[in-house]
Amino acid sequence: MKLQELASALLITHIHGDINTEITGIEADSRKIKQGDLFLCIPGLTADGHDYAPKALALGASALVTERVLDLPIPQLVVKDARYAMAALSAHFYGYPSKELKMIGITGTNGKTTSTYLLEKIIADQGFTTGLMGNIHIKIGDTYIENKATNTQEALELQRILRQMADSGTQYVIMEVSSHGLDMGRVKGIQFRSGIFTNLTQDHLDYHKTMDAYAAAKGLLFSRLGNGFSADADSRQYAILNADDEASHTFQKLTAAQVITYGIENECDVRASQIRMSANGTEFELKSFAGDARFHTKLVGKFNVYNALGAIAAALAEGFPLEAIRASLESIAFVDGRMEVVNEGQDYLVLVDYAHTPDGLEKALSTVREFAEGRVITVFGCGGDRDRTKRPIMGKVAARYSDFLYVTSDNPRTENPDAILADIEPGLKEVEYPVHQYVLQADRKKAIQKAIEEAGPKDVILIAGKGHETYQDIMGVKHDFDDRLVAKAAIRGRTQ
Numbered sequence: 083m084k085l086q087e088l089a090s091a092l093l094i095t096h097i098h099g100d101i102n103t104e105i106t107g108i109e110a111d112s113r114k115i116k117q118g119d120l121f122l123c124i125p126g127l128t129a130d131g132h133d134y135a136p137k138a139l140a141l142g143a144s145a146l147v148t149e150r151v152l153d154l155p156i157p158q159l160v161v162k163d164a165r166y167a168m169a170a171l172s173a174h175f176y177g178y179p180s181k182e183l184k185m186i187g188i189t190g191t192n193g194k195t196t197s198t199y200l201l202e203k204i205i206a207d208q209g210f211t212t213g214l215m216g217n218i219h220i221k222i223g224d225t226y227i228e229n230k231a232t233n234t235q236e237a238l239e240l241q242r243i244l245r246q247m248a249d250s251g252t253q254y255v256i257m258e259v260s261s262h263g264l265d266m267g268r269v270k271g272i273q274f275r276s277g278i279f280t281n282l283t284q285d286h287l288d289y290h291k292t293m294d295a296y297a298a299a300k301g302l303l304f305s306r307l308g309n310g311f312s313a314d315a316d317s318r319q320y321a322i323l324n325a326d327d328e329a330s331h332t333f334q335k336l337t338a339a340q341v342i343t344y345g346i347e348n349e350c351d352v353r354a355s356q357i358r359m360s361a362n363g364t365e366f367e368l369k370s371f372a373g374d375a376r377f378h379t380k381l382v383g384k385f386n387v388y389n390a391l392g393a394i395a396a397a398l399a400e401g402f403p404l405e406a407i408r409a410s411l412e413s414i415a416f417v418d419g420r421m422e423v424v425n426e427g428q429d430y431l432v433l434v435d436y437a438h439t440p441d442g443l444e445k446a447l448s449t450v451r452e453f454a455e456g457r458v459i460t461v462f463g464c465g466g467d468r469d470r471t472k473r474p475i476m477g478k479v480a481a482r483y484s485d486f487l488y489v490t491s492d493n494p495r496t497e498n499p500d501a502i503l504a505d506i507e508p509g510l511k512e513v514e515y516p517v518h519q520y521v522l523q524a525d526r527k528k529a530i531q532k533a534i535e536e537a538g539p540k541d542v543i544l545i546a547g548k549g550h551e552t553y554q555d556i557m558g559v560k561h562d563f564d565d566r567l568v569a570k571a572a573i574r575g576r577t578q
């Protein structure tokens with residue numbers, strides 16, 4: 083594609099140099115530049131892409147997108163906002179792939195990954211080719227790629243993946259949309275058919291600063307939906323909102339899409355009642371605009387009823403039969419790293435779960451508390467270089483629901499692990515339970531081993547925070563680490 087043609091995706095640009103320069107690819111990271119690529123100079127939070135333009139030029143970049151003219155012998159497309167240009171140019175370069183796909187975006191503090199998996203299964207069972215994007219995997223056709231980078235990719239990467247999906251025959255894409263992704267404009271240029279809101283509770287205040295700003299970022303998914311009414315069901319857009327979460331009132335006002343509400347407590351369109359929970363699954367009665375049914379899912383916890391309801395509502399909006407939706411949901415055993423049982427035949431229960439927010443931890447632990455016949459032993463920590471204010475809150479939650487606690491490292495990233503534990507500890511002390519005891523053990527492997535040594539018959543160990551992750555990030559180095567494997571080895575070690 084010629085530089086001039088690419089520039090036509092934006093109204094206000096200024097081209098310095100040859101407008102007929104051929105562009106063979108787009109890249110925003112100088113380390114990945116190939117001959118003929120257009121290099122986008124993005125001013126970021128830690129680096130400024132403009133500083134890497136000489137490196138991109140040296141590696142064979144054919145042109146630059148900049149916010150100011152650089153004194154370099156290379157054609158430049160000067161734009162007002164390089165990040166916006168990244169979204170617009172990438173969508174243009176890849177031929178607006180989201181228009182060829184039915185895109186369903188899921189946002190919320192907790193439950194996004196779980197909900198994407200549930201909905202993807204329902205849609206795939208209907209015979210459609212599905213794509214999935216989230217922080218476990220990216221699924222393109224039958225290929226699964228581990229997602230080692232961010233949750234919601236940069237606009238450029240997103241458009242590239244969506245093009246691959248469209249070209250390989252994908253019909254529906256179910257995608258996790260993070261608040262960072264919305265706030266940083268990574269999903270600008272994506273046309274969503276439906277948006278699902280799971281819930282809003284505290285997280286990411288390091289980035290958003292206030293809960294209002296965090297909510298506003300999530301709201302962007304819904305404010306962009308529904309501005310074209312249509313009698314054609316295929317063109318309609320839906321905002322699927324949790325009736326039991328306050329933030330839904332605001333999102334309802336923001337959207338022009340048809341709103342479908344789901345929930346348990348409040349009156350809504352897709353509602354669960356008569357919920358029965360056990361360690362083996364959850365049953366509920368569903369009442370919906372498309373009929374009623376009793377569901378027997380293998381998913382553990384009331385929070386998973388909410389995730390199921392969001393997926394059911396989205397599937398009903400697509401016109402799928404309730405009976406088929408029920409059958410699909412009932413066939414799912416668990417979602418990778420979410421309330422996943424580690425079973426080596428031991429007489430205590432070990433669960434690995436991805437709870438890494440105060441609400442997630444509360445939901446996971448209150449669920450465990452409900453069915454635990456013995457003690458609840460918790461292993462958890464908090465990630466480094468992330469919201470510090472959630473640490474004592476998570477400490478308090480963990481202490482409230484646990485009989486015994488091992489407070490340990492999650493991904494310390496560039497922080498000192500002991501400093502993170504010190505941030506958690508005041509929360510532990512806020513709970514005056516005579517029985518609860520805690521140990522600070524920064525070494526996660528040792529903490530898991532100790533918890534397993536400590537367990538007696540019928541006790542339940544919840545290892546929280548890392549779920550499906552197969553690494554531990556210490557000072558920017560990703561070391562192999564999988565809670566499930568560490569727990570398995572410890573259980574086997576103990577029984578030998």
Ligand SMILES: CC(=O)N[C@H]1[C@@H](OP(=O)(O)OP(=O)(O)OC[C@H]2O[C@@H](n3ccc(=O)[nH]c3=O)[C@H](O)[C@@H]2O)O[C@H](CO)[C@@H](O)[C@@H]1O[C@H](C)C(=O)N[C@@H](C)C(=O)N[C@H](CCC(=O)O)C(=O)O
Nearest residue numbers: 110111112124126127128129130131134232233234260262
């Ligand atoms: C806060 C945040 O999201 N930052 C992301 C963002 O950083 P940034 O825009 O500030 O970029 P920067 O690192 O300052 O670099 C500026 C530019 O220089 C370029 N550069 C930089 C170095 C170099 O050698 N050459 C070069 O060209 C970079 O490619 C970039 O284009 O863009 C970078 C490039 O894509 C990301 O790596 C980075 O993610 C950081 C690592 C991150 O941790 N993000 C997390 C917080 C995040 O996004 N999380 C959410 C999950 C939330 C949830 O699900 O709960 C997510 O969606 O993943």
Ligand SMILES: Nc1ncnc2c1ncn2[C@@H]1O[C@H](COP(=O)(O)OP(=O)(O)OP(=O)(O)O)[C@@H](O)[C@H]1O
Nearest residue numbers: 191192193194195196385420435436437442445446
């Ligand atoms: N609907 C929910 N409400 C509250 N907590 C939940 C809900 N669903 C899942 N959780 C808890 O949050 C954890 C993370 O769930 P999940 O991975 O589905 O969320 P996510 O929104 O994708 O998280 P992330 O922001 O890290 O991508 C689960 O392991 C569970 O403990």
Ligand SMILES: N[C@H](CCC[C@H](N)C(=O)O)C(=O)O
Nearest residue numbers: 438464465468492493547548
């Ligand atoms: N999407 C979340 C994942 C947190 C996972 C947890 N293991 C951690 O490292 O804090 C985040 O980026 O905040």
Ligand SMILES: [Mg+2]
Nearest residue numbers: 194195217258
């Ligand atoms: Mg996720």
